[in-house]
Amino acid sequence: MSPRAASAWRRWAVLALPYAWLALFFLVPFAIVFKISLAEQAIGIPPYTPLLALDQSGWHIQATASNYAFLLSDSLYAKAYLNALKFTAIATAICLLIGYPMAYAIARAPDAWRTRLLLLVILPFWTSFLIRVYAWIGLLKGNGFINNALLELGLIHEPLALINNAFSVQIGLVYSYLPYMILPLYASLEKLDWTLLEAASDLGARPLRAFLSVTLPLSLPGIAAGALLVFIPMVGEFVIPDLLGGPGTLMIGKVLWDEFFTNHDWPVAASVAVALLALLIWPMGKIRHLLVKGAA
Amino acid sequence: MKRFPGSAQAAVGGVSLTIAEGEFFALLGPSGCGKTTLLRMLAGFETPDEGRILIDGADMTGVPPYDRPVNMMFQSYALFPHMSVAENVGFGLKQEKLPRSEIAARVAAMLDLVKLTRHAGRRPAQLSGGERQRVALARALVKEPKLLLLDEPLAALDRKLREETRFELVRIQQRVGITFLVVTHDQEEALSMAQRVAVMNEGLIAQLGSPREVYEHPQSRFVAEFIGGVNLFAGCVVGHDGRMLTVSCAEAEAMFAVEYAERLATGAEVTLALRPEKLEVSPQPRPELPNRLSGMVRAVAFRGEASSCEVELPGGKMLRITFPNAARAVSGLKAGDAVWLGFAAGASVVLPS
Numbered sequence: 001m002s003p004r005a006a007s008a009w010r011r012w013a014v015l016a017l018p019y020a021w022l023a024l025f026f027l028v029p030f031a032i033v034f035k036i037s038l039a040e041q042a043i044g045i046p047p048y049t050p051l052l053a054l055d056q057s058g059w060h061i062q063a064t065a066s067n068y069a070f071l072l073s074d075s076l077y078a079k080a081y082l083n084a085l086k087f088t089a090i091a092t093a094i095c096l097l098i099g100y101p102m103a104y105a106i107a108r109a110p111d112a113w114r115t116r117l118l119l120l121v122i123l124p125f126w127t128s129f130l131i132r133v134y135a136w137i138g139l140l141k142g143n144g145f146i147n148n149a150l151l152e153l154g155l156i157h158e159p160l161a162l163i164n165n166a167f168s169v170q171i172g173l174v175y176s177y178l179p180y181m182i183l184p185l186y187a188s189l190e191k192l193d194w195t196l197l198e199a200a201s202d203l204g205a206r207p208l209r210a211f212l213s214v215t216l217p218l219s220l221p222g223i224a225a226g227a228l229l230v231f232i233p234m235v236g237e238f239v240i241p242d243l244l245g246g247p248g249t250l251m252i253g254k255v256l257w258d259e260f261f262t263n264h265d266w267p268v269a270a271s272v273a274v275a276l277l278a279l280l281i282w283p284m285g286k287i288r289h290l291l292v293k294g295a296a
Numbered sequence: 297m298k299r300f301p302g303s304a305q306a307a308v309g310g311v312s313l314t315i316a317e318g319e320f321f322a323l324l325g326p327s328g329c330g331k332t333t334l335l336r337m338l339a340g341f342e343t344p345d346e347g348r349i350l351i352d353g354a355d356m357t358g359v360p361p362y363d364r365p366v367n368m369m370f371q372s373y374a375l376f377p378h379m380s381v382a383e384n385v386g387f388g389l390k391q392e393k394l395p396r397s398e399i400a401a402r403v404a405a406m407l408d409l410v411k412l413t414r415h416a417g418r419r420p421a422q423l424s425g426g427e428r429q430r431v432a433l434a435r436a437l438v439k440e441p442k443l444l445l446l447d448e449p450l451a452a453l454d455r456k457l458r459e460e461t462r463f464e465l466v467r468i469q470q471r472v473g474i475t476f477l478v479v480t481h482d483q484e485e486a487l488s489m490a491q492r493v494a495v496m497n498e499g500l501i502a503q504l505g506s507p508r509e510v511y512e513h514p515q516s517r518f519v520a521e522f523i524g525g526v527n528l529f530a531g532c533v534v535g536h537d538g539r540m541l542t543v544s545c546a547e548a549e550a551m552f553a554v555e556y557a558e559r560l561a562t563g564a565e566v567t568l569a570l571r572p573e574k575l576e577v578s579p580q581p582r583p584e585l586p587n588r589l590s591g592m593v594r595a596v597a598f599r600g601e602a603s604s605c606e607v608e609l610p611g612g613k614m615l616r617i618t619f620p621n622a623a624r625a626v627s628g629l630k631a632g633d634a635v636w637l638g639f640a641a642g643a644s645v646v647l648p649s
Contacts, residue, residue: 202362203435
């Protein structure tokens with residue numbers, strides 16, 4: 001092999017490895033889920049009909065779109081999707097509103113402080129996600145820390161309804177996903193050339209104007225990356241609505257869980273998962289477009 | 297008139313200077329001498345701890361950068377990467393809330409001045425270094441500031457472009473009539489462009505004057521050494537008559553007669569500073585020059601229009617000499633040649649040691 005061919009081969013190998021990984025651990029499972037979504041529920045193990053069946057006339061494919069039709073027919077699913085999108089959109093916006101000033105402050109902090117502040121952002125990851133969500137139950141419940149403290153201070157006379165509602169789900173989502181917003185925002189703000197802000201100021205732009213016309217557009221890739229990183233997993237979130245939510249906070253991740261584990265209806269659960277993915281591709285593509293544009 | 301009496305933190309000490317309207321002024325000094333801090337105080341990015349900054353009689357000391365009639369051309373240019381050339385140049389005018397048509401006209405005129413009309417729609421990343429420099433200049437000039445600050449305006453350009461741009465900057469300055477204040481560590485840049493130069497050292501102005509003054513009559517050893525090459529002789533006054541000074545120089549094993557109007561006590565220690573081009577090289581001693589030294593050529597460097605050489609005196613002291621290559625008599629000089637050096641009585645500068 002010539003050295004040139006060898007180097008080309010190596011380059012190909014380096015590229016092929018992550019793609020093989022993705023194919024093996026994303027595409028194959030997805031194909032399996034997609035296959036299940038086309039089957040019908042059945043008693044047995046596994047609890048759905050096989051894709052290929054053999055009868056007197058030979059092999060034939062048994063695929064049905066009935067699960068997808070079912071998703072459309074029962075308004076529960078549409079409601080759960082919309083609910084999940086609504087919660088996620090609000091939580092993403094709140095994450096951005098809290099995360100941006102934090103990321104900005106960290107990026108502008110003196111060098112010695114920056115690492116420490118970043119460490120504080122990552123610190124919650126050292127404890128189990130589940131335990132941290134449970135901790136919020138302790139804080140928010142009727143006789144929990146916050147209500148007791150407020151009662152003690154005489155600010156309220158009966159406990160506030162802080163848990164098992166939209167409020168607690170929103171708190172859980174924002175709390176859990178905030179670091180994923182801060183880190184990409186920090187990364188993009190940290191490499192921002194601050195002399196650009198001096199230039200804007202020198203040219204007559206007041207601080208707010210300078211922020212809007214220089215900092216904000218240049219940090220757009222970070223905003224897009226952070227929003228993407230927060231939005232996508234949040235839509236399918238199951239633990240937070242399950243632990244902190246109530247009857248009015250149905251999210252699609254919870255529905256999926258119930259279909260799978262409570263109803264043992266694998267085909268419907270699979271079609272919910274596939275539909276969720278299909279619904280997310282469009283916003284993802286939009287945001288990716290923003291990322292690419294921002295980088296150019 | 298612009299007056300900048302200022303006295304700030306240690307970075308800039310008791311600096312007090314006045315720059316005339318329409319002047320091309322240079323702050324020259326080594327890195328860390330406080331020239332950039334001074335510039336940033338003028339722009340409003342730093343606040344002086346003491347002292348005041350007046351522009352056109354108005355006190356600017358506490359005024360934020362965006363309210364000052366001052367614009368700056370940054371060393372890194374600081375062009376907005378997400379805006380086109382025209383948008384970059386128009387940014388400052390947009391902040392003044394001028395009508396669109398006026399902005400467009402002024403941007404077009406400015407792009408024409410810096411010869412960038414063809415590139416109006418491009419992004420900074422699509423421009424060459426020299427083009428970016430011109431965008432930065434246009435962006436700062438278009439607001440017609442009372443004072444334009446230029447922070448190392450030519451540092452990022454390659455040598456050939458730097459020389460062309462020096463003339464270009466002077467031409468533009470004369471055309472727009474705006475006061476230019478250039479900060480630079482490059483003495484050639486300062487001397488060739490500015491009408492007046494302030495040489496800074498350790499937060500203070502070491503010398504202020506025309507380029508010729510600071511070059512020909514440095515008032516201190518620092519200025520003599522910082523600006524241009526210089527040969528220094530430590531010596532001791534042995535005689536003076538109010539017009540001429542006789543200095544005995546142990547390093548050169550010689551007595552020098554130099555012009556010096558002030559009286560100095562016999563025995564006073566002085567330093568003679570002699571520019572490399574003020575020493576004349578010849579194969580034979582030249583009787584018309586009062587000061588003569590013999591030496592041996594150690595190295596010759598041909599630089600095109602001029603050559604420079606190092607000559608070692610019998611005592612071991614090395615001198616640097618430059619001479620134009622028009623003088624054919626010495627153009628054949630090579631290492632190992634025995635030569636005579638001479639200089640006129642008015643060629644050297646006497647510095648207090």
